Amino acid sequence: MLRLENVTKTFGTHTVLKEITTNFNDQETTVLVGPSGSGKSTLLRSLNLLERPESGFYDCDGIELDFAKKITKKETLAVRQKTEMVFQDYNLFPHLTVLKNIMEGPVHVLKEDKTSAKKRALELLNKVGLKDKADAYPNQLSGGQAQRVAIARSLAMKPRYILLDEPTSALDPELELEVLKVLLELAKEKQSLVIVTHNLEFARHVADKILFIEDGKIFFAGKKDEFFNSTNARIQEFIHAMTLDNLSNEN
Amino acid sequence: MWHIVWSSLPELISAGIKYTIPLAVISFALGLVLALITALIRISQTKGPFLIIKAIFRFYVWLFRSTPLIVQLFIVYFGLPYLIIKGVAPDGIKLEPFTAGIIVFSLNTGAYASETIRAAIESIPKGQWEAAQAIGMTRTQTLFRIIIPQAARVSLPPLSNSFIGLVKDTSLASTITIVEMFEVSQQIAAENYQPLVMYCTVAALYAILCTILSFVQSWLEKITTRYLKPQV
Ligand SMILES: Nc1ncnc2c1ncn2[C@@H]1O[C@H](COP(=O)(O)OP(=O)(O)O)[C@@H](O)[C@H]1O
Ligand SMILES: [Mg+2]
Numbered sequence: 034m035l036r037l038e039n040v041t042k043t044f045g046t047h048t049v050l051k052e053i054t055t056n057f058n059d060q061e062t063t064v065l066v067g068p069s070g071s072g073k074s075t076l077l078r079s080l081n082l083l084e085r086p087e088s089g090f091y092d093c094d095g096i097e098l099d100f101a102k103k104i105t106k107k108e109t110l111a112v113r114q115k116t117e118m119v120f121q122d123y124n125l126f127p128h129l130t131v132l133k134n135i136m137e138g139p140v141h142v143l144k145e146d147k148t149s150a151k152k153r154a155l156e157l158l159n160k161v162g163l164k165d166k167a168d169a170y171p172n173q174l175s176g177g178q179a180q181r182v183a184i185a186r187s188l189a190m191k192p193r194y195i196l197l198d199e200p201t202s203a204l205d206p207e208l209e210l211e212v213l214k215v216l217l218e219l220a221k222e223k224q225s226l227v228i229v230t231h232n233l234e235f236a237r238h239v240a241d242k243i244l245f246i247e248d249g250k251i252f253f254a255g256k257k258d259e260f261f262n263s264t265n266a267r268i269q270e271f272i273h274a275m276t277l278d279n280l281s282n283e284n
Numbered sequence: 285m286w287h288i289v290w291s292s293l294p295e296l297i298s299a300g301i302k303y304t305i306p307l308a309v310i311s312f313a314l315g316l317v318l319a320l321i322t323a324l325i326r327i328s329q330t331k332g333p334f335l336i337i338k339a340i341f342r343f344y345v346w347l348f349r350s351t352p353l354i355v356q357l358f359i360v361y362f363g364l365p366y367l368i369i370k371g372v373a374p375d376g377i378k379l380e381p382f383t384a385g386i387i388v389f390s391l392n393t394g395a396y397a398s399e400t401i402r403a404a405i406e407s408i409p410k411g412q413w414e415a416a417q418a419i420g421m422t423r424t425q426t427l428f429r430i431i432i433p434q435a436a437r438v439s440l441p442p443l444s445n446s447f448i449g450l451v452k453d454t455s456l457a458s459t460i461t462i463v464e465m466f467e468v469s470q471q472i473a474a475e476n477y478q479p480l481v482m483y484c485t486v487a488a489l490y491a492i493l494c495t496i497l498s499f500v501q502s503w504l505e506k507i508t509t510r511y512l513k514p515q516v
Binding site: 117138 | 412417420422425434512514
């Protein structure tokens with residue numbers, strides 16, 4: 034389980050996370066929703082220590098950190114082996130082939146031998162439907178393909194949790210679908226996922242738990258159905274606005 | 285006229301092979317190593333006493349970029365013999381001309397190239413650092429496996445220009461008594477009173493050398509940018 038307690042993060046004078054306390058369960062998909070700028074990315078990135086909150090506690094599946102104290106390199110690396118990050122703009126390594134992108138972490142971080150890392154990389158590529166792209170370079174892929182490679186790259190590290198920050202926001206609808214299918218598949222396999230998304234329909238499909246974040250605070254945390262059936266005015270307004278947004282995007 | 289050119293060629297070419305090319309190649313290789321070290325130190329995030337080292341390297345880059353190359357050569361070759369340090373160099377620092385040349389050209393190249401490399405490293409998107417760190421790479425691993433290979437491609441054209449510039453700048457070595465190509469052309473011109481022919485001949489030799497290097501540069505650019513081409 035990932036657990037945050039009273040986590041606060043400030044950029045300059047702007048407090049972006051305000052005493053956040055929550056947890057992310059094993060083998061569940063937690064979806065983070067909320068307006069732009071509410072702190073979703075910051076929260077997600079804190080789980081991977083790409084952002085460093087200035088206070089609060091973080092229990093990363095047994096690794097206990099106090100953000101107010103110095104976090105050692107060793108602890109940082111340990112957290113990053115438990116959690117993998119998938120970014121909105123993929124961030125594949127452009128100078129490496131698709132296969133090498135996936136093997137990079139297992140070979141150079143986990144020190145696996147090349148043959149077995151390659152075998153597993155090919156299996157993962159097969160899983161995301163891109164076996165024939167092993168020798169392509171990232172620039173030769175469509176956005177949907179690139180994001181699926183990024184997901185395969187994160188899976189290669191055998192993380193307990195995969196953290197995805199708006200993984201399909203940069204994609205056209207039909208490419209988005211390819212990626213969402215892969216994620217649904219992972220969720221079905223009980224891979225622990227934390228996903229930031231604006232796509233409420235996808236959230237409705239994939240989520241076990243929803244966190245609704247507003248202005249750096251958790252406004253709602255609970256089961257998916259409780260969220261979508263909520264009678265709370267603010268939640269209803271948000272769901273409504275997101276659905277209208279989707280409609281106007283399609284025009 | 286052509287027989288003057290032909291008869292001077294062996295001497296000129298041999299000076300090129302003995303001095304011009306070695307000066308350029310050795311200085312560039314040493315300069316690149318120095319440039320990479322300088323760039324890495326200048327972008328490093330370490331604090332504390334390390335800041336002094338950072339400041340020293342910043343001073344070095346500033347110094348060599350803000351003084352003329354020929355003055356640097358004069359200071360090292362003609363000036364240092366007068367630098368008397370008790371115990372270390374009681375009779376001043378006297379260097380062989382070739383050594384002095386290598387030192388100055390390397391330091392000069394290192395200063396300029398370090399800025400090129402630093403800019404190239406800084407041009408690699410932040411997302412590349414984050415992706416590498418997210419899979420658990422250390423800063424050093426990220427630098428050497430992810431950032432520098434991409435930065436190398438970015439810095440290839442400006443570094444090639446520096447190298448071509450250096451080949452031409454080695455002609456300044458004639459001022460510190462190195463008998464490289466330009467010096468030889470001056471000596472022959474003093475004997476045969478054909479300065480126009482001699483200096484044009486040596487100019488042509490530099491031009492040929494630099495043209496070959498430009499071809500090598502295009503070829504390198506082609507193979508290092510292969511991965512950027514979208515598939516057709
Ligand atoms: N590196 C940063 N420096 C300064 N402000 C930042 C930085 N990252 C995010 N912010 C600010 O923090 C707030 C929350 O950002 P973010 O977590 O990206 O929100 P979300 O992902 O919900 O849109 C925004 O106001 C944003 O401008
Ligand atoms: Mg965001």
